[in-house]
Amino acid sequence: QKxxxxxxxxxxxxxxxxxxxxxxxxxxxxxxxxxxxxxxxxSPELIMSIYSNGxxxxxxxxxxxxxxxxxxxxxxxxxxxxxxxxYLCAVNRGGGNKxxxxxxxxxxxxx
Amino acid sequence: xxxxxxxPSRVIxxxxxxxKIECRSLDFQATxxxxxxxxxxxxxxxxxxxxxxxxxxxxxxxxxxxxxxxHASLTLSTLTVxxxxxxxxxxxxxxxxxxxxxxxxxxxxxxxxxLTVL
Numbered sequence: 001q002k003x004x005x006x007x008x009x010x011x012x013x014x015x016x017x018x019x020x021x022x023x024x025x026x027x028x029x030x031x032x033x034x035x036x037x038x039x040x041x042x043s044p045e046l047i048m049s050i051y052s053n054g055x056x057x058x059x060x061x062x063x064x065x066x067x068x069x070x071x072x073x074x075x076x077x078x079x080x081x082x083x084x085x086x087y088l089c090a091v092n093r094g095g096g097n098k099x100x101x102x103x104x105x106x107x108x109x110x111x
Numbered sequence: 112x113x114x115x116x117x118x119p120s121r122v123i124x125x126x127x128x129x130x131k132i133e134c135r136s137l138d139f140q141a142t143x144x145x146x147x148x149x150x151x152x153x154x155x156x157x158x159x160x161x162x163x164x165x166x167x168x169x170x171x172x173x174x175x176x177x178x179x180x181x182h183a184s185l186t187l188s189t190l191t192v193x194x195x196x197x198x199x200x201x202x203x204x205x206x207x208x209x210x211x212x213x214x215x216x217x218x219x220x221x222x223x224x225x226l227t228v229l
Contacts, residue, residue, distance in 0.1 A: 088155070099157075
């Protein structure tokens, strides 16, 4: 079992719709969770971080964390073509600085 | 805030030569910097963790004598790929963790260096 799992996609959504990206992790001791956006040929950009169970909203983005289910998700409301990218889920297992990344989900927002 | 730069952005070199990549945190002090490698259509793979003033910690399978890391100050870490070969061609990305990072341990990434070894 991979430490951090994501569906590779592509996930296609129409412009203006809600995009839902999911991530599961295997280490129950994980403490911090991150979503990064990576455009093709570019480095990752931090979108959201979440630490506690529940929802965290920032503009059009909402991160959701359920530690009991070892599940973290990212919702993108009013999706725009500029949101088309690969979204990487990253997990910090606590007690150290390292992040473990999933393989990413490719999102395509279509006109 | 939290800007990380990398230099060079792109480098092409002949097999057998060494290449140095610089990673700088521009507006914050970074006690810890990380070096990643990403092959096409694959995720980020952590190569090593670099702490200011101490030796880097390498991930399993990464040759420390081939990938030399120096973290001489709170704002600069360098990665030197020694005796580069075509299989070392990849996208190398550094990230930095702020000195006063909170519980989130957020990492901020540089723009990456694309290395092509002929």
